[in-house]
Amino acid sequence: MSGTSLDGVDAAVVVTDGETITAFEQSDYRPYTEAERATIRAALGRWPGAPGVQAAAEVVEEAHAELLSRFDGVDLVGFHGQTLAHEPGGRGTHQAGDGAVLAAVLDLPVIWDFRTADVRMGGQGAPLAPFYHFAVAKRIGAEEPICFLNLGGVGNITWVDPARTRPDAPGALLAFDTGPANAPINDLMQARRGLAEDRGGLLAATGRVHDAIVERFLRDPYFRRIPPKSLDRDAFPALGRWVAPLGDQDAAATLTACAAAAVAAGMEHLPRPPQGVLVCGGGRHNATLMRELAQRLACPVLPVEEAGLDGDMLEAQAFAFLAVRVLRGLPTSCPATTGVPAAVGGGQLSRPGG
Numbered sequence: 001m002s003g004t005s006l007d008g009v010d011a012a013v014v015v016t017d018g019e020t021i022t023a024f025e026q027s028d029y030r031p032y033t034e035a036e037r038a039t040i041r042a043a044l045g046r047w048p049g050a051p052g053v054q055a056a057a058e059v060v061e062e063a064h065a066e067l068l069s070r071f072d073g074v075d076l077v078g079f080h081g082q083t084l085a086h087e088p089g090g091r092g093t094h095q096a097g098d099g100a101v102l103a104a105v106l107d108l109p110v111i112w113d114f115r116t117a118d119v120r121m122g123g124q125g126a127p128l129a130p131f132y133h134f135a136v137a138k139r140i141g142a143e144e145p146i147c148f149l150n151l152g153g154v155g156n157i158t159w160v161d162p163a164r165t166r167p168d169a170p171g172a173l174l175a176f177d178t179g180p181a182n183a184p185i186n187d188l189m190q191a192r193r194g195l196a197e198d199r200g201g202l203l204a205a206t207g208r209v210h211d212a213i214v215e216r217f218l219r220d221p222y223f224r225r226i227p228p229k230s231l232d233r234d235a236f237p238a239l240g241r242w243v244a245p246l247g248d249q250d251a252a253a254t255l256t257a258c259a260a261a262a263v264a265a266g267m268e269h270l271p272r273p274p275q276g277v278l279v280c281g282g283g284r285h286n287a288t289l290m291r292e293l294a295q296r297l298a299c300p301v302l303p304v305e306e307a308g309l310d311g312d313m314l315e316a317q318a319f320a321f322l323a324v325r326v327l328r329g330l331p332t333s334c335p336a337t338t339g340v341p342a343a344v345g346g347g348q349l350s351r352p353g354g
Helices: 034-042 053-068 099-106 116-120 130-139 182-193 199-205 211-218 238-243 248-267 287-296 314-327
Strands: 008-016 021-031 077-079 082-087 092-096 110-112 146-151 154-160 173-180 277-280 301-303 348-350
Touching (some): 008 314, 021 053, 021 130, 053 099, 077 099, 077 314, 092 116, 099 110, 099 348, 130 146, 130 154, 130 314, 146 314, 154 248, 182 248, 199 248, 199 287, 211 238, 211 248, 238 248, 287 301
Parallel strands (some): 077 110, 146 277, 277 301
Antiparallel strands (some): 082 092, 110 348, 154 173
16 A cells, blocks of 8 residues: 555555455555655646656556565455545546556566546545455454544545444445545645654644634535545645645644544544544554544544554555455445445456466
8 A cells, every 4th residue: 555645655464355354464664765755746636648657657666566575475466556646526536556567576466456446437436445444343343333544645534333244235334535634744844844744743732723724624515525525635725825824833733633623524424423433544643633633523532553453554454455355356345435326346457477
C-alpha cells in the first residue's frame, strides 16, 4: 500500500482464504526519498498520459519491487498503486503503477487495479478496506458494532456490525471518507518548514485553533451528503488558502482540528453508535489529532494496537486480503461501502510472463 500521505510503501503478509484471517506474518516499510516524493507529488491530480505520470509510475513500481523482493514464501501480491487522481462520476480513478511490471520483476502473480470496476459500475471506488475490517472485527472477537478509522492523507471510517455473517450482507457495513486528514497538514509542513509531517502533532500542540475556519470548513455540502462517499486527496483546496494568513503553529492546530471535526461530522451518519473507534494509519501517531478526536467523539478512541493489531500495516494487509478475494471471485465492495449498485469484485490479475 502506498497512500495519499506520500510517506512510502507498506507491505504485509496475511494468511487468508479471503474470508477469515488465519495469521499475520512478515511486514516491512520502505520510505520514499525526498526526490521520489517530489516526483509523485508533481503528478498528483493527473491522468494517464499527462506529463510526469509515467515518471511517478516508475518510482512507485521500483519502490514496490525493492520492498517486495525482501519477502519469501509469498503466493500472491496485492498491489494498490499510488492514487494520483480520483473522480468517481467523472473521469474515474487513477492509480499509478502497472501490476504486470511487478509480476515480471517478482515472478509472482499480482492482483492490481482494485478500484476501476467499482467506479465503472457507478460506485465511489473507495474506501476498499471495509471488507477486510469486517474480517478483522471477527478476528478480534468484537460482539457489538465497532468503527475502524484510517487517518491517511484522507480519513475514512468503517462501521462494522460483527453479528452479520458476510461483509456484503445488509447492515454489515457502512463506510465512507470522512474528509481531509494528514494531507493538508503534511502539505503545510512541506511548504513552510521543508518537513514531511508535523511529527507527533508537536507543532499543532503549541498553536491556537481558529474555530471560525473549522466552522466554515464544516459548512461544505460534503459533510451533509449521505454516505457512501469518497474524496480525492486535494478535494478541499480552500483549506490551504484559509490558513495561509496564520502563523505556522495556529495553521497546524487549525488543520488538525478540521481533520477531527470531519470525523465527528461523519459519526452522525452511522446506523447506531459504535462501542469504540479503533484508529489506524499515520494519523494515530499525531497526539494532538488523537486528543481532538477524543474530545469530539462520544465513544472511546483508541489506536488499533489496543486490539492487538498493527496500525501501520492494516491498509497493506487489507489489499493482501482483497487480492485473495479477487482470485477467488468474491466481491470486494458493495452498496454500503462504495455506493456501487450491487456487490462487485474489482481487480485484475497479471501473471509472470503474461
